[in-house]
Structure formats: C-alpha cells, structure tokens
Amino acid sequence: MAIDTKRLQAIIDEKLKPVVKKVDEQAFYAEDYIIALGEAGFFDSTTKDEATILQDEAFVVLETAKVCMTTAFCVWCHLAALTYIRKSSNHYLRTALLPKLENGELLGATGLSNPMKFYSGLEKLHLSAEKVEGGYVINGILPAVSNLGKRHYFGAIASVGEQEVMVLVSTQTKGLELKEKVGFIGVNGSATYTCKFDHVFIPQEQVIAELAGAFCDVIRPTFIYYQVPLGAGVISAAAEGIEKVKAKQNGCNEHLQVQAGKLYDNYDRIMNELYVQAKNVSLKSIVETRLQAVQDTLEAVQANMLHNGAAGYVAGSVASRKLREAYFFANLTPTVRHLEKLKVKL
Structure with a gap:
C-alpha cells in the first residue's frame, strides 16, 4: 500500500467526523470531504499499477466507512466513475476529464x-x-x-x-x-x-x-470490489462499539454469543481477500467476498446493538446508525438477491 495514512486520518478528523450526525440526521452531503481527498492525491492513479490503485482506494473507502458509511458510499460512487474512465478507450475522457476527477476539481x-x-x-x-x-x-x-x-x-x-x-x-x-x-x-x-x-x-x-454490455463485463469486478470495504468499515466500527461497552452491567456482555473478537476475525479475513484479489480481480471471487461481507456486516451490527442494550435504541446513537448503514449495504446494487443470482450463474 502506497498511501499516506496520517494525512488521510487528518482529513477524516477535520472534514468528516464533525459532520457525521448532520449527514445522518439532516441529509447533509459531505462534499468538501471528498474534494479534500482528491486535492490530497488519494485518487491519483498516474504513478500506480492497478493492484496498488485498488488497494489504496479501497483503504480510503474503509477508513471513511469506519466513521460514516453514507459518505464512504459517496466515495465509492466517485471511484466507480473513475473506473469507467480509466477502463475506457476514449482519449478525451482519459486526458481531459480523468485528471480533474482524480484531483477533486470534478466529482463522479x-x-x-x-x-x-x-x-x-x-x-x-x-x-x-x-x-x-x-x-x-x-x-x-x-x-x-x-x-x-x-x-x-x-x-x-x-x-x-x-x-x-x-x-x-x-x-x-x-x-x-x-x-x-x-x-x-x-x-x-x-x-x-x-x-x-x-x-x-x-x-x-x-x-x-x-x-x-461488453464494457460492463470489464468494469463489474472493480465496481463490486470497491463496495466490500464499505461493509468492512462498519464491521470494524461495530467491534469497537462492543469493546467500549464491555464493562456494562458488571461485564454481563461477556455472555453474549458474538464478541468483538469474532468481528475482528471476519474483518481480517475480508481485508486479506481484498489484498489478494486486487492483484487479479475476478467476478466469481469478488461476488463471493461481497456476499459474505454482507452477512458478516449484518451479524456485526446486530451484535453491537445487543451489547449496547437500551442505549443503542436512543435516536442518534452510533449503534443504531451502524445498523441502518448495514441494511443499506445489503441492498446496495448488487443487492443480496442479485448477488445470490450472480453466484449461481458464475
């Protein structure tokens, strides 16, 4: 990975964390955050091979999703547009528009x-x-x-x-x-x-x-690849949420079936699969990873709600936001039912 993680975290701290509740509760669009990512070079592909591009940009989605999956989804939308142009043979798009989309001047x-x-x-x-x-x-x-x-x-x-x-x-x-x-x-x-x-x-x-039709066959694996870290980020956040309340009610949460350790294991498996698949993304493997990521994400947010108890059901709670984010991840195209159909056909 060739990414400035400290710079990324600084942008998250400055541009995203302060507006997360506003995003969730007031439909605020964190456009400035995505622009800042572009200006800082996080979408620049000029000096990277394809595997590094995938790994680095997936990491941006991941770290964003840990804080706000809605905004991470917007980053994914932008990356999808970048993918279309990067894989197109259209010289104008690649030379005139792609640099502006990568540097934050334009968004996709x-x-x-x-x-x-x-x-x-x-x-x-x-x-x-x-x-x-x-x-x-x-x-x-x-x-x-x-x-x-x-x-x-x-x-x-x-x-x-x-x-x-x-x-x-x-x-x-x-x-x-x-x-x-x-x-x-x-x-x-x-x-x-x-x-x-x-x-x-x-x-x-x-x-x-x-x-x-033929072009979609080319872009579809990358399209789905960039979605997987949306779920991984939510899993990580849910595991962290569980750890924060482990002392609740005299440590009674230790008796719950799903603990943070299992979530971290799932997270590590997903990230390892993304790392490996970046070197040769195939539709069959990434569909299976994406489908499993949905199930792992749903399990994670449900466990987080159970660990948080009544506090998780308070409007505006982080646990309830992660729960709603996970259900969106499950219904993001390709949805679970769409993925299941693809899995059968592949």
Whole structure:
C-alpha cells in the first residue's frame, strides 16, 4: 500500500467526523470531504499499477466507512466513475476529464444501478438513445443516482436499437432534470437524485463505450470490489462499539454469543481477500467476498446493538446508525438477491 495514512486520518478528523450526525440526521452531503481527498492525491492513479490503485482506494473507502458509511458510499460512487474512465478507450475522457476527477476539481457518480440489474435480467433498461450527428440523444428516467451536485458527472447506459451505449453525463447538461430524494432511514446524506432525461444530447467525446454490455463485463469486478470495504468499515466500527461497552452491567456482555473478537476475525479475513484479489480481480471471487461481507456486516451490527442494550435504541446513537448503514449495504446494487443470482450463474 502506497498511501499516506496520517494525512488521510487528518482529513477524516477535520472534514468528516464533525459532520457525521448532520449527514445522518439532516441529509447533509459531505462534499468538501471528498474534494479534500482528491486535492490530497488519494485518487491519483498516474504513478500506480492497478493492484496498488485498488488497494489504496479501497483503504480510503474503509477508513471513511469506519466513521460514516453514507459518505464512504459517496466515495465509492466517485471511484466507480473513475473506473469507467480509466477502463475506457476514449482519449478525451482519459486526458481531459480523468485528471480533474482524480484531483477533486470534478466529482463522479455511478448511474449504473438500473443497467447492472438489466444485464442480470432483473429490470428493463430505463434509458433509450438515438444516434444523431455528433453523439446521442437520450430520454428516460433513472430513479436514483447518488453523489450528485453541480460539479458532478455520472455514467449512464441507454438502449440503441438492439444494443446499448454507455456515456458520461454532466449534471449541468441541458434537458437533464434532477429531483432530490430524501427520507431514507439511512444514507440520507448521499446526494441522491432522480434523473429525468428529456432529449439530452451527449457528444461523442463523452461516450465511454459504444458496446456497453461488453464494457460492463470489464468494469463489474472493480465496481463490486470497491463496495466490500464499505461493509468492512462498519464491521470494524461495530467491534469497537462492543469493546467500549464491555464493562456494562458488571461485564454481563461477556455472555453474549458474538464478541468483538469474532468481528475482528471476519474483518481480517475480508481485508486479506481484498489484498489478494486486487492483484487479479475476478467476478466469481469478488461476488463471493461481497456476499459474505454482507452477512458478516449484518451479524456485526446486530451484535453491537445487543451489547449496547437500551442505549443503542436512543435516536442518534452510533449503534443504531451502524445498523441502518448495514441494511443499506445489503441492498446496495448488487443487492443480496442479485448477488445470490450472480453466484449461481458464475
């Protein structure tokens, strides 16, 4: 790993920890934190091989998720967008936009929840495109795209006849209407919007891949890889929460079946798998890791609630926030049921 851990922790302490409750309770979007990560070079890929990029950026997601998984999810959204461009053959995107996305000048989002489900036979594709001179015109609605704002770009896939095209969309594009979605029990501060495309023109220079289906096969393992540390961070935080209350009620918590030691063992196993898989990420192995990470995360937050007792049920408690974060992790695309289907097919 080639990452400045002290610098990362300093940014977390300065930009994230003070706003965690605001993120959870007031749907505050910690945009400044993600920008600071970019400015500090944590998304810079210019001098790293692919394995180091994966390991370093997964570590950023992990450390963020220990404090606030909602914001870590936003970091994951940004990393997904980086992945699209890094693996695209589009010279303009790689030379003109990628550096700005890596240095925090611009931020990115995924936009592929619906297409990932489409390619697994779970949903119909929500966007359609028409090939025109100089690019594509896109219509349709994406129900939820997270990590959006004024300086943001996101990936989108639309049907074009019998195939699909993948493009990069600026939130400032004419004909694109964004409507904020809030009221979730978790991840309120994820800057999530419904995106309505009304004859949105996307120039050819913003086409990520003409053959979107084949391109998704390329990016899917990395897409899922970056999700795993979301759960690992929550597991670590839950284990820490259990240790903090071990003396509660004269140490009675020692009789509970799941203790912090088991959570740390699960955490270590997940991190070791991520380290190994970074050198050659395969869809089959990362799907299995991601699926197990969900089960481990759910076990961890439930144990943390039991160890905290009544204090965990107080509104605003860390234990209850971690519980809600874990359920979001389980339902993040690919969801548990989606992962189970993928596992059978692989």
